[in-house]
Amino acid sequence: MSEERREQAHGEADSAPGEGQDHDTIAGGVRGYAIGLGLAALLTAASFVLVGTHGLIWGPGVPVALIALAIGQMGVHLVFFLHITTGPDNTNNTLALAFGVLICALVLIGSVWIMAHLNHNLMPADMMRGMQR
Template sequence: MAPQRRTNVTPKPYLIGVVLALVLTVIPFGVVASRALPPKQIFVVIGAAAIVQIVVHLRFFLHLELKPSSPNQRIALCFAVVLLMLAGGTLWIMFNLHDRTM
């Protein structure tokens, strides 16, 4: 009784997303398991893969269009600032504690 909200849903973006997400998960696992890189570079690879993974989820699963000047864009930007604040503050605190206690 509620057909009015049907939109065209194709599995294609989801499948692309799943494949990309799997690849981006396998890469860090593989690097850690094989220890192909020195530890510092492993961290960089994990971090980079995680960030790209976030973008993949947003783009292919949540269909967040990255068009400029849409209101969603603005909200997302505000939230990104908050996240940066949280992450930055945490890193500052944790490195400070590390330097003083280790």
């Protein structure tokens, strides 16, 4: 018995929650996308309920809860829609995702750094007023 068959027989095959043994069939694919859609809608509704109802969570904890829901939303999209798993056939997808995250982080950090240092390069207001006269 091959190693892959042995893993499938024991239920240890590496598959994402959105991918069962029937993920190659149309019904299995639709079922995976439907589960992902339901989870994404549930997480989106939860974030709207969280913000819309005051007193549900302690005030300063709301941003933390929203961040947790956003991370869960990203996980649902990665697994159910982008099919990013830990399987050996997904190495290129994982590397592409990591590279995209790196580029986004560099753009974000660079933008924040530039905005934080804008005042350093600007002319003082009184000097600018003197030039306009």
